[in-house]
Amino acid sequence: MPIPPHPRTFICSHCGWQRTTIPASDAIRLEVDWFFQCPACQHTELETRPANRAEIMRERLTQFFR
Ligand SMILES: [Zn+2]
Structure with missing residues (x-):
């Protein structure tokens, strides 16, 4: 079973x-x-980190209302 990325x-x-x-x-x-x-300034060295709970919650809400 594939595991969805975090x-x-x-x-x-x-x-x-x-x-x-x-x-x-x-x-x-x-x-x-x-x-x-x-996507805003075309800067190519983005920082990335695991999302925290608040960010995940906010994104879920955004997707829900989309
Ligand atoms: Zn930028």
Whole structure:
């Protein structure tokens, strides 16, 4: 059984852009579940870390109301 990747938060240290992603499966969709560059300023060295509970909760709510 595939294990879904853990929710992650991507942060651009250049402009402050931040996004939490909760992959629905192990099929990672670029620029939905994973970011290689900042969509706001095209900075390519994003910080990434496991999302914390508050970020996961907020992202779940965002998806629910989308
Ligand atoms: Zn940026």
